[in-house]
Amino acid sequence: MTLPRSAAEVLSGHVVFELECIDRIYCSLYVPKLQRELGVAGFIREHLGKPVASTAVLAERTAAFYAEIKALAARRQIPLVEFAAGQRKDDVMREQLAAFLAAGRTEGVVFIGRAQEKVKVFATTRRRDAEGNTYPWIIREGRVVTQWYFYCYDAAAGPFFLKYCGYFPYNAKLCCNGNEYAKATAARAGIGFTALDNGFAAVDDVAAVQAICDSFGEQVIWDLAAKWTALLPCPFTAEDTAAGYRYEVSVLQAEFSLTQVLDAPVTGRIFFEQVIRDNLDIGRPDQVGLIFARRIIRKGPRATPGRFRTRVITEGVVPTLHVDYKHSKIKQYHLKEGKALRTENHRQRRA
Numbered sequence: 054m055t056l057p058r059s060a061a062e063v064l065s066g067h068v069v070f071e072l073e074c075i076d077r078i079y080c081s082l083y084v085p086k087l088q089r090e091l092g093v094a095g096f097i098r099e100h101l102g103k104p105v106a107s108t109a110v111l112a113e114r115t116a117a118f119y120a121e122i123k124a125l126a127a128r129r130q131i132p133l134v135e136f137a138a139g140q141r142k143d144d145v146m147r148e149q150l151a152a153f154l155a156a157g158r159t160e161g162v163v164f165i166g167r168a169q170e171k172v173k174v175f176a177t178t179r180r181r182d183a184e185g186n187t188y189p190w191i192i193r194e195g196r197v198v199t200q201w202y203f204y205c206y207d208a209a210a211g212p213f214f215l216k217y218c219g220y221f222p223y224n225a226k227l228c229c230n231g232n233e234y235a236k237a238t239a240a241r242a243g244i245g246f247t248a249l250d251n252g253f254a255a256v257d258d259v260a261a262v263q264a265i266c267d268s269f270g271e272q273v274i275w276d277l278a279a280k281w282t283a284l285l286p287c288p289f290t291a292e293d294t295a296a297g298y299r300y301e302v303s304v305l306q307a308e309f310s311l312t313q314v315l316d317a318p319v320t321g322r323i324f325f326e327q328v329i330r331d332n333l334d335i336g337r338p339d340q341v342g343l344i345f346a347r348r349i350i351r352k353g354p355r356a357t358p359g360r361f362r363t364r365v366i367t368e369g370v371v372p373t374l375h376v377d378y379k380h381s382k383i384k385q386y387h388l389k390e391g392k393a394l395r396t397e398n399h400r401q402r403r404a
Contacts, residue, residue, distance in 0.1 A: 074266035075231035076310035087222035121286040136168040166202035211237040223288040231269040318391030
């Protein structure tokens with residue numbers, strides 16, 4: 054048997070089809086007017102008409118929000134899950150979603166989760182003036198507060214979750230997936246396919262599915278956010294929205310994926326073995342270091358910021374390739390049963 058001379062040659066002639074798509078995307082939902090201390094003070098004094106700018110006056114609003122969530126769960130018999138520390142939320146969703154779909158459901162809230170997490174929120178402290186009198190002052194600080202997770206299934210976008218912080222100003226997070234959107238949309242369009250974990254193992258019309266993947270963008274994400282913030286309990290009232298206190302959406306993290314379906318699982322295994330073989334001379338077999346095309350200064354006042362590394366990791370018998378560069382990461386690995394090679398480019402917005 055003649056071994057290929059490069060990793061690229063391994064894949065040449067062995068890829069049945071490939072699809073590019075935005076994969077997992079993590080968005081922030083926030084009210085722009087309520088991201089600064091003065092904005093919060095203005096909301097309390099000018100919008101709510103309270104004489105003192107103290108977050109204590111928002112306790113009733115928070116309690117009403119919690120009560121509305123619990124009422125929704127009771128009314129629609131939605132499971133309410135208390136997440137334990139370290140519990141994998143995706144595993145809970147996978148189990149709950151299987152039961153949801155098995156019951157013939159096509160859209161709705163799969164379950165509601167509650168967790169305690171530390172986040173930055175606005176709180177009220179006491180300060181003293183020049184005469185020694187105390188007065189309330191709004192500050193931002195880290196606190197462990199309740200986070201409400203709404204794990205849902207959308208007929209157009211597939212599974213996603215919307216997470217609300219249970220503390221003013223009730224910032225939220227939306228996480229959805231372009232590959233899941235593509236599967237849901239292809240099914241509604243009547244395009245035949247075989248699902249493969251977070252992707253496709255086979256499709257009847259590759260061009261049509263690629264067009265669906267390309268359509269997953271800003272408008273789809275905004276429509277999903279607008280639809281479900283209207284359907285789910287919301288801590289802000291119609292009067293708040295009319296006054297300009299409404300959620301905006303920004304991207305925090307985005308993953309872009311290339312899925313290459315292989316003619317045989319062994320092709321992918323040979324690919325990773327060839328990657329390791331190509332780079333044994335510049336690193337250890339279990340921690341292969343690749344060189345970036347730029348000078349990296351490790352120490353001193355002009356040290357290059359960020360992490361720069363590449364690793365080939367074997368977890369059991371499934372190898373993965375990781376490349377880290379500043380706020381970007383590239384990962385290559387086998388999808389389920391080694392039927393496809395997945396390459397993901399992960400980009401995180403700088404805080």
